[in-house]
Amino acid sequence: MVRILGKEIFKTTTGTPFLIPTTGTGAWESALTNTLSPGDRIVSFLIGQFSLLWIDQQKRLGFNVDVVESEWGQGANLEILAEKIAADRAHTIKAVCIVHNETATGVTNNLAAVRRILDEYRHPALYLVDGVSSICALDFRMDEWGVDVALTGSQKALSLPTGMGIVCASPKALEASKSAQSVRFFFDWNDYLKFYKLGTFWPYTPSVQLLHGMRAALDVIFEEGLDHVIERHSRLGKATRLAVEAWGLKNCTQREEWFSDTVTAVVVPPYIDSTEIVKRAWKRYNLSLGLGLNKVAGKVFRIGHLGHLNDLQLLGCLAGVEMVLKDVGYPVKMGSGVAAASSYLQNTIPLIPLRI
Amino acid sequence: MVRILGKEIFKTTTGTPFLIPTTGTGAWESALTNTLSPGDRIVSFLIGQFSLLWIDQQKRLGFNVDVVESEWGQGANLEILAEKIAADRAHTIKAVCIVHNETATGVTNNLAAVRRILDEYRHPALYLVDGVSSICALDFRMDEWGVDVALTGSQKALSLPTGMGIVCASPKALEASKSAQSVRFFFDWNDYLKFYKLGTFWPYTPSVQLLHGMRAALDVIFEEGLDHVIERHSRLGKATRLAVEAWGLKNCTQREEWFSDTVTAVVVPPYIDSTEIVKRAWKRYNLSLGLGLNKVAGKVFRIGHLGHLNDLQLLGCLAGVEMVLKDVGYPVKMGSGVAAASSYLQNTIPLIPLRI
Amino acid sequence: MVRILGKEIFKTTTGTPFLIPTTGTGAWESALTNTLSPGDRIVSFLIGQFSLLWIDQQKRLGFNVDVVESEWGQGANLEILAEKIAADRAHTIKAVCIVHNETATGVTNNLAAVRRILDEYRHPALYLVDGVSSICALDFRMDEWGVDVALTGSQKALSLPTGMGIVCASPKALEASKSAQSVRFFFDWNDYLKFYKLGTFWPYTPSVQLLHGMRAALDVIFEEGLDHVIERHSRLGKATRLAVEAWGLKNCTQREEWFSDTVTAVVVPPYIDSTEIVKRAWKRYNLSLGLGLNKVAGKVFRIGHLGHLNDLQLLGCLAGVEMVLKDVGYPVKMGSGVAAASSYLQNTIPLIPLRI
Amino acid sequence: MVRILGKEIFKTTTGTPFLIPTTGTGAWESALTNTLSPGDRIVSFLIGQFSLLWIDQQKRLGFNVDVVESEWGQGANLEILAEKIAADRAHTIKAVCIVHNETATGVTNNLAAVRRILDEYRHPALYLVDGVSSICALDFRMDEWGVDVALTGSQKALSLPTGMGIVCASPKALEASKSAQSVRFFFDWNDYLKFYKLGTFWPYTPSVQLLHGMRAALDVIFEEGLDHVIERHSRLGKATRLAVEAWGLKNCTQREEWFSDTVTAVVVPPYIDSTEIVKRAWKRYNLSLGLGLNKVAGKVFRIGHLGHLNDLQLLGCLAGVEMVLKDVGYPVKMGSGVAAASSYLQNTIPLIPLRI
Known part of the structure; x- marks a missing residue:
């Protein structure tokens, strides 16, 4: 159980996974507080109940959320994103947050298109993706799409009990975590990284049974392919x-x-x-x-x-x-x-x- | 775990259940060898693969099997049974053996009708019923239908793993077991009865895990009713x-x-x-x-x-x-x-x- | 599964339990951020590695921690606590934080004595107790000792897998949570309380398997007494x-x-x-x-x-x-x-x- | 699950294992009825409760049992065996039955010595061994010691639940089964052999869960060695x-x-x-x-x-x-x-x- 599980499911070779004893909500919090500072401007898409909850969290954690709302049943409005990114020459936008698959309305957003927009304007915003109801079920390509933080939960496509938030951070996200000012302790990646170096992997007691479950779930998934x-x-x-x-x-x-x-x-x-x-x-x-x-x-x-x-x-x-x-x-x-x-x-x- | 489980599923108040670490095939053997002697004449109905296998066992265990065959897809031919019973004034027929539900052809026999025939001619033959694919799923009434030995297996309607043969004997069957000359040891009811009196219940190590399973299965069944x-x-x-x-x-x-x-x-x-x-x-x-x-x-x-x-x-x-x-x-x-x-x-x- | 589990283990009738999909470290964070505001002065005892880690968390979460250190192997220095409480006429101390049982040194602190000190000086500080390695194993009396927040984890005396932080809040702690300014979302009691009122109990997906485990663990504990x-x-x-x-x-x-x-x-x-x-x-x-x-x-x-x-x-x-x-x-x-x-x-x- | 499990634990390359949904008592019955005919003379050692029970079975199954009794606490009296074997020029002794380890008294018999006696007099008697409390725990060498039938149960050294009798037959025992006249059906090796040839392995529903358990138990045993x-x-x-x-x-x-x-x-x-x-x-x-x-x-x-x-x-x-x-x-x-x-x-x- 010594190597860190899970990288493969994100289709990344450069990402660093964190297996946190929490739920998807905690994984969201981990993604935000490790990469951003209070007051940071973020663009976030409201297209249904789960994106709404994430936006609620973003606001309550003190970020300046620039909400792009769509009618429920529609995907993220990427035209507006493009406008905002184009206009943001000063790079005030620190992150773009998007739910890959909005569980409330059954809407899957086009993650590759978001990356194209950011690239078109050479915008350095971090790209944070909620993949709770997509990863291991929908096509997801962390490296190819330049996603900076991707996250999921044990109880969705992995078919495990609830209790593990799986977060994967790009090198750029890890870099951001060094200067992010958000208050955090339980969700702090730096504590995890410290223990990764020691080879003991967890800064506190992990959900051992879910790690065994994760090993089994990955075996099932990779046996099918x-x-x-x-x-x-x-x-x-x-x-x-x-x-x-x-x-x-x-x-x-x-x-x-x-x-x-x-x-x-x-x-x-x-x-x-x-x-x-x-x-x-x-x-x-x-x-x-x-x-x-x-x-x-x-x-x-x-x-x-x-x-x-x-x-x-x-x-x-x-x-x-x-x-x-x-x-x-x-x-x-x-x-x-x-x-x-x-x-x-x-x-x-x-x-x-x-x-x- | 001290009381003997299972009586309720046979709808009997006078029967004695035996929970034997075996399968349906062993339960058959238990029913025959405890009640009959080699050479005994028995009437048995061949209507499909499972009744055929039981008849094979009956023959190889040394009984004189009077086979009543039906076309596969038909039920037991009770007219022929009635003729045989009517003709058997000397009571040479020691037992009638019937599969309640023939799993190979999906045929359910009319058990009440068999009892009526036996009663009509006041024939004392034992009435042995394979209820493997019926008990706990089809209407089965041991006492009302005067069944002398009824049997099933753990892996059918009880939805447990294979490994327990559940046999229930009427007082008349128990009486017959005292004089039955068939050679038996593992399946001998008398050893069970001896241990029932001692309150320790098994003459050899039982399948403890299946007894726990049986308790749980009965709870599930009686919760539904x-x-x-x-x-x-x-x-x-x-x-x-x-x-x-x-x-x-x-x-x-x-x-x-x-x-x-x-x-x-x-x-x-x-x-x-x-x-x-x-x-x-x-x-x-x-x-x-x-x-x-x-x-x-x-x-x-x-x-x-x-x-x-x-x-x-x-x-x-x-x-x-x-x-x-x-x-x-x-x-x-x-x-x-x-x-x-x-x-x-x-x-x-x-x-x-x-x-x- | 509809009623909230766990109150009994704290020996409280007025406390409100929160069963959070997290570990003891998250339970600590929940206790602090729901009752305190950044900059609040708290008295905390350093007597071993686990109290040290909690103090590290207290500092990093922005509290003004007044550390009372003992030699490792000694209990909390309550004389110094008494001095501090006596001196604090202005009630600048908002909370006293203590580990009931320091797992690193095998030291059990005297919780009743802490309450006596607070009472002697009629000091209104909140009384927060880490009971991770004590609750369900050592004598613990939330109501009698006037503990405001008590917490434990599923993997200690409850003998369950890791993954549930169990936090119990007194009415006074709940009251404090209304004005506490610490940033929080995943650990926010108010979201739980909102769902308690709705009768659905969790603001996000709970660890269902650990709730079943909790039910079984409590049955085992209360069967023994x-x-x-x-x-x-x-x-x-x-x-x-x-x-x-x-x-x-x-x-x-x-x-x-x-x-x-x-x-x-x-x-x-x-x-x-x-x-x-x-x-x-x-x-x-x-x-x-x-x-x-x-x-x-x-x-x-x-x-x-x-x-x-x-x-x-x-x-x-x-x-x-x-x-x-x-x-x-x-x-x-x-x-x-x-x-x-x-x-x-x-x-x-x-x-x-x-x-x- | 297609190949037959278990040969390795007997240290045999030529034996044929039968995994029967039964207990040790059934495994005994399988060993006797498949190799012997009613009236056959067998030598059997009475040294404690379990050998006594096997002898009781041998008698009730109709064999002519020549009992060699020792004081409880002593091993099988091999001097008397040697005398009987030496005297039996007519080869009236068809089998020697011995319990490898008598669980009631904690006595382990010397199986190699029994083989030496048989070999010394070139006696063709079958050599049947109860290895219930020995196989996978004590040194046991089927081929080297010329054992003809060895047997054990799932619930002993294999540490599985009760419910599987594991019987291993030498080529000589298989040969004997062709002419053995003992009445048998559930325990009949010939039905197993017929299905082995078909590649479906069981003449009736096997204890599937115990086969999975057996696979796991063997993995544990062979991992340790x-x-x-x-x-x-x-x-x-x-x-x-x-x-x-x-x-x-x-x-x-x-x-x-x-x-x-x-x-x-x-x-x-x-x-x-x-x-x-x-x-x-x-x-x-x-x-x-x-x-x-x-x-x-x-x-x-x-x-x-x-x-x-x-x-x-x-x-x-x-x-x-x-x-x-x-x-x-x-x-x-x-x-x-x-x-x-x-x-x-x-x-x-x-x-x-x-x-x-």
Whole structure:
């Protein structure tokens, strides 16, 4: 257990991972306080509940947050980013913060495009990415996209229990941590780095059981192959969207370019309360759907499709959604979503390598 | 762990359970050797692979087996039983052996009817029942139906690992064990009974971990309620049969009265090899279907639906079967089986009590 | 899982527990940042490595720390505390911070005496206690001793994996949290309190597996009885000290009043390097002893005796220590420590209630 | 899981292992019924409770058992064996049955000597060995000693849960199974062999969880090294005997040549009831000792020292025994047994390879 786990999942060779006994919220805090100082201007995109929470944290931690808001269901507005970056000749913007995949609305942002904008204007802002519901499930390339801090949590695509925040810092981010003035102790990378040098790795007692879990999770992921894992999520996402379409319902995500392969937020007709759908799914069918949060409360329900999940499990879930839709009075054609999904999947599921 | 577990699942108050570290095959042997003597005449029904194996055991253990064979897909021929019992004024028939649910063909026999025949002729034959794929899933009433030995295994409806054969003996069976001349030691009830009296319960080291498992399994079953568990299986069985019908395929079970609620054997068209279906399901969809065995090899595949299984898991399985059927060239309408099943289930699934 | 776990272990009826997905270090941070503002004067006792680390945190989080240092092996100097409190008529001291049990030196501080001092001078300072290696093992009385924030971690006397910081706040501490100006987000009690009101309990994903573990750990503790658990630790501590004495070695703890019942730091003769003892114990005997830390590095090794540990396990450990001592050239009389411990234990171990 | 596990632990290259979902008692039955016919003469040694139980089985299964009895505490009387073998020119003796290690008295028989006797007279009797409490703990060499059937159980030196009988048959035993007339079905090797040829390995559902356990147990054993495992048991056995001697108590085993390295039966003075020792150990110290059985009931208690057990665990156990001895009024010098054991162990425990 002596080497630090996790670098591979970020597709980085130069990054330094920190495995912190915390959650995604703590990982956010680690990313911000280690690289920035109070009052620093940061650009941050508000596109749904989880980006909103991160922005709330950014504000409460004392940063000067320049919020770029989009309608919920849309991706980050990169045109506005480009304008701000272009205008910022004085480099007052210290960081750009973006959620790769907004779990509340099922929107995946275009991380490569953010990098292109920063590069176009040779802007030195740090590039901080919340990859909680993307890393190990969606295409993520830390080095190629010049991400400075990427982070995820143990309980998402790694399919472990909650309790480990996994943060990866670029050399530039580590450099920034030397002068960052934000008050921090539990989340301070410098303490970790000190112990890395000593070869003992943790400045305080780590979550040993989650480190063993991490080792096992990485074995499972790399046995399938990280790229195959990503393809599987792509397949499950597409299948889910085909089902939604077959049901005659709308995806909360407004454009195909933003479609998320890890979660689909489904808009219900105005005469239905999506909360009722989530409740019934849980109480009658033992099916755990996601609530609509905040602005989309009552309006959407969410189907999660990330982690150690296979095609038949998804189809069982879709069949369950159909029953709930019927229960709440939506005129769904039973089997229609499953058929749309399975017709697509039947042609695309690869053989399981160990069983060929 | 001091009281003997398991009586409740047989619906008996007078039976004596034996929890033997063995499998269903050993439980069969226990039932026969403790109650019968070599050369004893027994009537036994051959209706599929598992009844055939039991008959093989009966013969090799030295009994005089009067085999009543049915076409595979049919239930036990009780008319012939009635004739034999009627004719046996001398009571040369020492036992009637029947498999409650033939797992190979998905046929459930009518146990109450067997008892009626024996009663009608006041015939004293012992009544031995293999309940491996029925007890805790199908309606089973040891006392009411006058069953003398009932048996099951830990790995079926109890959803435990394999390794415990659970045998329940009526007072009449215990009485028979006193004079039964079959050679036995490991399976000898008398050793168990001796230790029951001592309060130490096992004549040799028991499978302690499976006793803990049994306690947990019974808690799960009785929390749901044994009768609700049976209703759930009834629902899952019906849903599966509706799917098979929607696919335009035939149930191997020839008459509704014999339909099994724990396993469905599906007949494939002659131009398809059912073995191919089972292989593909495993290799591509991670779906474990049952092969056609012996006389129905290549002709049927089997869908198991017993144990700790819920409606959405079954629907996921049915969706998987549809994909495999398509793979092997059967002109299935995608979603058709799932729709047939879910249309039925949507009206019939009860709320989960703990979540109301 | 709906009610908040853990109040009972603090012996409080008015406290509010927070179960935070973090470690003891994070629990410290939670206690400080929720109750204090940057620049606040706090009195803190430096008596060993863990109190030193907490003081380091206190300083780095921006508090004005009035350090009361004792020689390592002594308890908190309460005379100096009394002087400071007496002198502080202006109530510039906002909090007194103390480690109940200093794990590095095996010193248990007198918490009741601290409260008496504060009461004597009617001083309103908050009373913050690190109970990481004491709560659920040593006598701890939050309400009786007027502790304002008490904290522990899942991996100590609760015998769970690392990953949950358990913090309990008095009404006065909660009141303080309303005006505390320290920057905080992940550790902010107010977010927890908001969700407590909503009945959903966590402002972010909790460590669900540790909540299940906590439930099980509390069941184990309350089945034995919290006071019996404390008595057991008292017995194990005494037995260990008797062994140390029999070996002719000195306890790092300088006075009986400070003896710790959860860890014993043993001073080795100058010609022995205690690090060698710890290494050999691990490499040859599969025995995990604690290193001497910082000022006592090389000079002491530590025997932990807290949590789900029984008398024979401790005696096995003591026998192992004897072998290591012999290995490194200390002239120990083999069996002497074990005999001293077991002679005492033999008279004092109670019957196991469930086995009487 | 496709290849058959276990051959290595018997030190055989030509043997065929059978992993049967049963216990040691079933493994005995498998060994006898597959190689012998009713009425066959066998020589069997009665030296304690477990050999007595096997002989009881041999008789009840219909064999003509020529019992060679020794006083309990002595090993098998090989002089009488030699006489019988010498006298049996007609080869009426079909098998010699011996318990390698008699668990009731802590006696290890000399298996090589039995082979020498058979060889000296070129006697073709099968050589059947119960290795339940020896294989994977004591030196056992199936091929070298010409053992025809060797057997053990999962719950002994393999440290797994109960439920798997592991039987290994020599080519000669397999040959014998072709003509053996004993009635058998569940335990019939021929059914296993048929499925071995098919590559599916089990004639009925196996204990899948124990097969996974077996794989893990073998990994643990071969990581330590089978010969190192045997040396460890030798060390633990010697240490235990030194403790017994230091207590002034007698080993039930009468001669050093028979000393068992997996269990030590300790004789108590006449004024003490050993049952009381076992009860108190369990009720007060959570220590599980073995009762004296049958002829030695009340006279001996047993200390087991086999399986996944290390030196400190044994020393903790010995310390516990000392406390119980004191409890029941035996004038034990506290620490004396532990000191005797640890003085020996301290010089002999090797470094743990992975930690060097």
